[in-house]
Amino acid sequence: MSTKKAALYTLGCKLNFAETSTIGKQFLNHGFEIVDFQTRADIYVINTCTVTENADRECRQIVRRALRNNPEAFIAVTGCYAQLRPDEIAVIDGVDVVLGSAEKFNLFSHISSFEKKELACVFVSDTSTADDFGIASSSDGDNRTRAYLKIQDGCDYQCSYCTIPRARGVSRSLDANEIIRQFEELVLSGYKEIVLTGVNVGDYGKALNTDLYQLLLLLVNIKGDFRIRISSIEPNLLTDDILALTADNEKMCRHFHIPLQNGSPKILRLMQRRYNVEFYKKLIEKTVSRIDNVGIGADVIVGFPGEEENDFMDTYNFLKALPVSYLHVFTYSERPDTKAISMPGSVEHVERKKRNNMLRILSEKKKMAFYNSMLGKDAQVLFERENHNGLMKGFTSNYIRVETQYDEAVINQLENITLTEINGENCKGIIKK
Ligand code: SF4
Structure with a gap:
């Protein structure tokens, strides 16, 4: 009998990639071969994202692509979009099973045979009380250069545009001993950079009576030739201790990705973020003054409801004056069941696009200025x-x-x-x- 083949596809963030990799390992443990998504497989798994614009259309396209490679293939869809809109996915032609966030790693316990179904089976449970933690780590291809290690999941914040807390549940963290075990394993298998990932990484340890700084202290003391990168950290959670450790310890990457989201005080309030623009500005200045040559990235969302031209220019000028080295620019898109969707002042799509372009150009200039500042060093x-x-x-x-x-x-x-x-x-x- 020939070996069954599975192919996996990931939409969204690094955390999703790490989790897809864990699903892939489960298939390998069950004797499957993992093949490229573009080729013929017996089973296709699609790990979706809710932040993705047009998640529905994108999911349909990927299902169609899989069925083009093999019309008889079994199709499983999981991830944040599957958690939030299982019924929309279940009616897509060719989908056989929909798994929510808590069921993501339990495909083999829910499905006994990968026979195609008349109607899709849906396994989605409520995430509001989720306390499970799907362990996950992944790498960039087979490079054995950079690995992503999931240390945290879920989020307790209530940013008004975000559906992630509903898709992934409350904030929870992996036990430090388990992280150390996995971390050491990655170092032993040759990875030289380990990126700590999660939905809200800076929130690590809340329910375990510890915090990210304490975890980092343990990790930098692990023996080996490696460096640690924090995938992203909320401004209110980047502490002086973490800055001091980064300044003093070679194992810490001199790089932070610190979401701003908006530089207009009015919009930032409407977004229900946990800091104001003055706090963010001081944090960036402090980070730059304490850590030589630090690289700082910032996320920013344009076109949030109520963002008028002058609000956008506040963001533009705020970022222009700040010593950040690059931007990740997102265009606001309406998400069902968020506070923001019913806020007045929807911004025209052409305007959203224009603002996005302006910030992307600004980002390029900032990046070049940062690169220039490093020449000769x-x-x-x-x-x-x-x-x-x-x-x-x-x-x-x-x-x-x-x-x-x-x-x-x-x-x-x-x-x-x-x-x-x-x-x-x-x-x-x-x-x-
Ligand atoms: S911090 Fe805000 S934007 Fe980030 S996951 Fe939590 S609720 Fe969403």
């Missing part, structure tokens, strides 16, 4: 395996993309380099011998 780069026309790439601790001559000897090594010039999207660097 030394940095540590973790080079990846790929060879593009004789060149290889990697990231510095402060998140600059560096390109240099391909050299097999430096793959997956933390190398000291001098940054010499900017070449398009990357910096060029010379490895210090």
Whole structure:
């Protein structure tokens, strides 16, 4: 009998990628072969996202793509969108099972045979009291360079535009001993960068009577050649202790991704974020003054209801003046069952697009200014395996993309380099011998 094949597809965040990877391991443990989503498989698993605009349309397209590869394939859909809108997914032609957030890792206990069904089975439970924790870690392909380790899930905040707390439930954290065990395993298998992921990573440890700083203290003391990156941290949770540890400890990447979401005091209030613009500004200035050459990224949402031209310009000017090194720009899109959807002052879609473009251009300028400020300086780069026309790439601790001559000897090594010039999207660097 030939080995059954499974193919997996992920939409959304790094946490989803880490979780898809765990689902993949379950298939391997059950004797399946994992194949590319573009090829013929017996089972296709789609891990959805609710932040994705047009989640419904996108999900349909991916299901169709899978069925084009094999019309007889069994189709399972899971993830945040499956948790929130199981009925919308269940009626998509060809879907056989819909699994909610709590059921994500239990496909094999819910399904005994992967026979195609007339009607989709739906297994979705309420997440409001969820206390389970699906353990997950993943890597960027087979590079064994960077791994993503899930330390936290869920969120207790109530940002008015966000459906994630409803899809993923309350904030909960993985026990520190289990994190250390997984972390050591990743280091032993050769990973040199471990990215700590979660829905609200900075909230780590709340119910366990500990916090992210205490966890980081344990992790930096693990033996081995590696560095730690925090995928993203809410401004109100980035403490002085974490800044001090980052400034003093080489194992901590000198890089923070700190969501701002909006630079207008009015809009920030409507978003129900837990800080104001003055707090954010002081935090960024403090971070820059305490950590040499720190790289700072910020998320920002444009087109939130009630965002008038002058509010948007507040955001634009606020970010322009701040020493952040790049932006991730999102266009607001209406989500069912959020407070924001019933707020007045909907912004025209063309206007949303225009504002998004303006901030993307600003982001490019900021990135180039940051790269320029690093020229002539030394940095540590973790080079990846790929060879593009004789060149290889990697990231510095402060998140600059560096390109240099391909050299097999430096793959997956933390190398000291001098940054010499900017070449398009990357910096060029010379490895210090
Ligand atoms: S912090 Fe706000 S935006 Fe982020 S997951 Fe929690 S509720 Fe959503």
